[in-house]
Amino acid sequence: MDSNVEYWAFFVAGPSISSDNPTSTTGHINRINVISPLVITGLSNGTTYAFTVNGRTHGGPGGTGTPSVAAIPRLAGGTWKLGSSLGASDLNAVTYGTLGGNILLAVGAGGKIVSSPDGITWTTQTNAASAADLNSVVFGGASYVAAGAGGVILYSADGLTWAAQTSGTTNPIYSMTSNGASTFVGVGARGTIVYGNGTTWSVAAPATANDLLAVTYGNGRFVAVGAAGTLLTSTDAVTWTPVASSTTANLKAVAYGINATTATFLFVAGGANGALLTSLDGVTWTSSSSLPVTGINSLIYGSQFVLAGDAGIIYTSTDGTSWQAQSSGTTNNLKAVARNLTTMGYSAVGASGTNLTAY
Numbered sequence: 001m002d003s004n005v006e007y008w009a010f011f012v013a014g015p016s017i018s019s020d021n022p023t024s025t026t027g028h029i030n031r032i033n034v035i036s037p038l039v040i041t042g043l044s045n046g047t048t049y050a051f052t053v054n055g056r057t058h059g060g061p062g063g064t065g066t067p068s069v070a071a072i073p074r075l076a077g078g079t080w081k082l083g084s085s086l087g088a089s090d091l092n093a094v095t096y097g098t099l100g101g102n103i104l105l106a107v108g109a110g111g112k113i114v115s116s117p118d119g120i121t122w123t124t125q126t127n128a129a130s131a132a133d134l135n136s137v138v139f140g141g142a143s144y145v146a147a148g149a150g151g152v153i154l155y156s157a158d159g160l161t162w163a164a165q166t167s168g169t170t171n172p173i174y175s176m177t178s179n180g181a182s183t184f185v186g187v188g189a190r191g192t193i194v195y196g197n198g199t200t201w202s203v204a205a206p207a208t209a210n211d212l213l214a215v216t217y218g219n220g221r222f223v224a225v226g227a228a229g230t231l232l233t234s235t236d237a238v239t240w241t242p243v244a245s246s247t248t249a250n251l252k253a254v255a256y257g258i259n260a261t262t263a264t265f266l267f268v269a270g271g272a273n274g275a276l277l278t279s280l281d282g283v284t285w286t287s288s289s290s291l292p293v294t295g296i297n298s299l300i301y302g303s304q305f306v307l308a309g310d311a312g313i314i315y316t317s318t319d320g321t322s323w324q325a326q327s328s329g330t331t332n333n334l335k336a337v338a339r340n341l342t343t344m345g346y347s348a349v350g351a352s353g354t355n356l357t358a359y
Helices: none
Strands: 006-013 029-031 049-056 069-071 080-082 091-097 103-108 113-116 134-139 144-148 153-156 163-165 173-178 184-188 193-196 201-203 212-218 221-226 231-234 251-259 264-271 276-279 296-301 305-309 314-317 324-326 334-340 345-350 355-358
Touching (some): 091 144, 091 345, 103 134, 103 345, 144 173, 184 212, 184 221, 212 264, 221 251, 221 264, 251 305, 264 296, 264 305, 305 334
Parallel strands (some): 091 134, 091 334, 134 173, 173 212, 212 251, 251 296, 296 334
Antiparallel strands (some): 006 029, 049 069, 080 355, 091 103, 103 113, 134 144, 144 153, 173 184, 184 193, 212 221, 221 231, 251 264, 264 276, 296 305, 305 314, 334 345, 345 355
16 A cells, blocks of 8 residues: 555446446445455355455545456355464364464363464464363453363463463363353363363362263353263353253264354254254254264354364354365364454364364
């Protein structure tokens, strides 16, 4: 950009727009005095749009516009790019946060922690707090928390410096979530549930003896899933209630999002042998058609539902019930997937330092 130039952007739903006189194109929309980068919102996925930009000085007439450029907006998650391996260690979890800059954090075996601004360029952090395997990491709005083997919990206010906390358990913690404010919940082996504010933790009374493998939060409710079809819910993170799941499959993933077809919110859970369940309230669950896969390891909702699992599988869904297979470019097991709000895309991580991005 030239600071002496006022830039205008024009776009229209269609294959082209006039560069010499964009206002002559029927249906055009203009943006005045724009600054790079400009994000155009409110477009319809699957519709072709044409764009041109021109500039003017001192309120004069616009110059010759840039050539008309056409693009078709789409939901992120359909096209994935495989990144360079981040080492031999498995990466077990990934999250996105806004403290310490807008960053992705991935954690894994041997206490490994790596960070990235975009899911493409990664930096290995020094983790002096613990060498235990880390199974989960989550951003809670005001801090980051990671957890793993032996009940280890690490806390960070910036995503760079980590300190070990007392969790109250020595059982492995497999998954964590947050209500986005002041409450974190971790679940793990033999029905372990811990809750706290990131630095102070308590252990909830057990509601099951089965391993709990994933947990999420939505609409004022925590939902935990686990071995042999275990499903627990809680509205306060302290008292947990078992609910029927109608499956005996090990459930390893759960997310809360929107069915774009009906404009209703719902929970989706998945696990071994492609088992899938849905619920409108987290209490009453219905089995969906299973996917032809060995295992679902992670679920996230961003602009749509995205799941990742064994043998590099990735599926997407706009309604939580109908799923489309996507090509990941790898057969390594994928352990986790996160929404990256900086790029409005997704990042997935897995075995042997595997990492993928979709924008």
